[in-house]
Amino acid sequence: MKLYLFNSLTNQNDYLVLEPQQTVSIYLCGPTVYDHIHIGNLRPVIVFDILHRFLLHCGYRVKYVHNLTDIDDKIIQKAQKEKKSELIVTQHYIKTYFQNLYNYNVLKPTFTPKVTDYVPQIQKFIADLIKKKHAYQQESNILFRTKNNPEYGQLSKQKAEKLQSGETRQNSREITKIDKETFQDFVLWKNTNQGVNWYSPWGNGRPGWHTECVVFIQELLGKTIDIHGGGNDLLFPHHENERIQYLAHNNKELSKVWLHIGHLYWNQEKMSKSLKNIILAKHFYQKYGSNVLRYLFLNSHYNQVINFNEKLLQQAQDYTQKIKNLLKRLKLYFYWQKITINQQKINKNNLLYKETIQALADNLNTIKAFYYLDKIIYLLNKELDEQKKANLMQELSIIYYFILDLLGFKFELVNYEWQICYLLTKWQKLRQNKQFLEADQIRKQLQEKDII
Structure with a gap:
């Protein structure tokens, strides 16, 4: 290579x-x-x-x-x-x-x-x-x-x-x-x-x-x-x-x-202790988490200056939330379908996989890697909405998980303990019986628990 x-x-x-x-x-x-x-x-x-x-x-x-x-x-x-x-x-x-x-x-x-x-x-x-x-x-x-x-x-x-x-x-x-x-x-x-x-x-x-x-x-x-x-x-x-x-x-x-x-700037000024405009890593993590900083860094080329501001921070939070929302949707989909995903079985002939690898081999072009990640997010959300092609869902999901890991993202999703499984089953039955008011109450509980 x-x-x-x-x-x-x-x-x-x-x-x-x-x-x-x-x-x-x-x-x-x-x-x-x-x-x-x-x-x-x-x-x-x-x-x-x-x-x-x-x-x-x-x-x-x-x-x-x-x-x-x-x-x-x-x-x-x-x-x-x-x-x-x-x-x-x-x-x-x-x-x-x-x-x-x-x-x-x-x-x-x-x-x-x-x-x-x-x-x-x-x-x-x-x-x-x-x-x-x-x-x-x-x-x-x-x-x-x-x-x-x-x-x-x-x-x-x-x-x-x-x-x-x-x-x-x-x-x-x-x-x-x-x-x-x-x-x-x-x-x-x-x-x-x-x-x-x-x-x-x-x-x-x-x-x-x-x-x-x-x-x-x-x-x-x-x-x-x-x-x-x-x-x-x-x-x-x-x-x-x-x-x-x-x-x-x-x-x-x-x-x-x-x-x-490249250096970091905050509102057009270089971050430095002498200017007292630095953000400690531990404080940033406590407020925003690690994924937001990764996105901020990787959505620019590594040798370019990044000028941080509130607008950029909000964009990073929105993007990482979009990633997490899809992860939650996928987890719920595979739970309903009783499908276990083997993330090691990645299809290396998939064009989106090959293009992502090629982008990183070309001067660590993480911006281009995000372009392909966006394509996968769009396709997966489309397939989830239509729920037609389980095989394609699995292949794209594995590539999705792979790219997130390659870029160092780490999202903590709630484990489906028996209480969660009980709520999900109850929610499904209520919707099937068209008891939508009761189903909405369960849905709110699942949202509060960050399941959906």
Whole structure:
């Protein structure tokens, strides 16, 4: 199969040729665990979840690494503010992060490594760069030497000669006040006694931000990976600095495809903590549920900006309710017909199935997948109204369930316990006997129980 994706390195749609039962390697940059995440943080996670689900469905093995940054000045500051240890702070926010992944129906990655578990490997990686003259020591800090690496800037399309010291977005573990050979050089090891730190040949300190992901990839995936990604804000300097380290250390590319996900805006302003216009993921889930956010994300292309507003939220709620209403109709229909659906028996020759697969293989075109989903919704509602072709109903229903699962939707429908079955039987008999007033009373009970 050819999987087309927009590659930030080449600035065009490239394709990966995937052989049957191949293992596909994926890396997604994860959160710094010092606070609750907002819905903007979830967009890359949900896009990569679609990629993960799609590859698994197509029969590929997937090695998927999604890291957790648990070393950072922000974590130290949070711990000091709350008078807790850094470990307690990070454990708490890792737990809440995993709860968010569960709530939003995200498949579990293969590995979720923490930086604190890989400090020796990071130190060895840095030592190797020093030996190869790609890193140097300055005031007990270790910095990467960009002047030896002319490929620097190729990923983000930054021209090194136009960069000025202090212009680049600095992470809290970056250092700007010490002398550097060139202003683009960045920190691999920060000399400090503040907060939790580790002994190293260069003095006590902790790793720089940009090295951890490179080491995770080298240790857990072991070669040039297939797909690396994250939000657009990570393109520079984080991913640029990752790529150049890997090139310098291994003399080969870190990833075949660099996949970057667009930002979220709220009423024309970018969502950010500094503007105080973020929506925490846990609060969104409590108010709207996971399906509404999935629809909002997947009804736009992954590398485009999404501008959230109340109108868009209402459209998403209406659409997801339409999906659920059909699911309830199907469940009731198959209950009356005494038909059990085997969702594994999908007809892969069905045109709507094949077109959905083709859409996702073409740069994860989830917008087109919704187009085919709408077609199925229309056909199923039509068949339910007419109740003529049970075989077609079953085939279309299985494809319907499949597409919903492929897009990560999860709807909780009420189980038909004996009380529900009793009401349904009573409702049916009342209608057959034309006792419509009594039947309407039962219907109201079934509606209140979210059965119909």
